[in-house]
Amino acid sequence: MVDSKDARSELQVSRSPAGFTRRALLASLAASAATACSAPRHFVGVGPASEVAGRSHTIYIATVRAPATDPTVFFSGERSPRINFATVNVHIPPNHVIGQLELPRSLPPDPERHFVIKDPQILDEAGFRSVVGADARSRPRGQRDALMWIHGFNTTLSEAILRLAQFVEDTEYSGVPLLFSWASDARITSYVYDINSALIARDAISYVASALGRSSFDKVDIVAHSMGNLLAMEAIRGGSQLNLFDSTGKLASVVLAAPDIDYELFAAQVSSIPPESRGFFVLISSDDRALRLSGLIARRPRVGDIDAGGVRQIRTSLRKGRTAVPYAAPS
Secondary structure, three states: OOOOHHHHHHOOOOOOHHHOOHHHHHHHHHHHOOOOOOOOOOOEOOOOOOOOOOOEEEEEEEEEEEEOOOOOOOEEEEEEEEEEEEEEEEEOOOOOOOOOOOOOOOOOOOOOOOOEEEEEEEEOHHHHHHHHHHHHHOOOOOOOEEEEEEOOOOOOHHHHHHHHHHHHHHHOOOOEEEEEEOOOOOOOOOHHHHHHHHHHOHHHHHHHHHHHHHOOOOEEEEEEEOOHHHHHHHHHHHHHHOOOOOOOOOEEEEEEEOOOOEHHHHHHHHHOOOHHHOOEEEEEOOOOHHHHHHHHHHOOOEOOOOOHHHHHHHHHHHOOOOEEEEOOOOO
């Protein structure tokens, strides 16, 4: 948690982004920053063949990862020249605790105790648009919400799916969750590869976001984590320069969690966005070890790992934006 009293006095919120409860939002995002080191990193479709009791969430996936030959990987860390589309269902264990991601130490997972990714399906774009649209239209008008989740550095597709499912469960999000997955190599030594993969995905995420805006959804929320914020901000900046950012007026909120972005780059990105469009929630922490590592590699401070003075500068940069909010990073 940010320790400075000055920082805490600066960081007040009038409401929670996207209607999520603040406690669940911050707990879930803090947990999403951690990966259980002893847990398997790929287990799409690994689990009991029979139905199991409990809740589940359908996760829609748009990705620029290349398809994998291993079905448990589903889509790899290799880059694809085209956008691929898929769906999965994620089973939530009956005794799930908010802020925790219950994973097995070895496969297969036990549905009584662990999250399970099941029913993977690869779709073409037309099929994907059809199932997402049907899900949206199955909800009453005024409640047709979509959430686009953008994962961070060193993340497999399985991990991204699970973190989004956990976020949906913990925040009691009732809309349609969509994962945009860029081609992270999922290795701590592949920082530069991951930065380039995120940047390569700019056109693809803009295409998907534009399609969401033109769809039957009433509003769209964006949640980005870690290096996913670099991709989100670059897409927003590009859209703003072309007067295309939120051209349909459906964007409800943008949550930037633990942004792994060079501080000066972030200031430049924000400056290109009209003040009235800077409705961002920036979640920060001064004790996030992953961001500390990123700062050491990049030799520059990251937006998500700043002190009280940095908080005040972010608020000044955003001006008409929402706020920056401290959160507890996982120990």
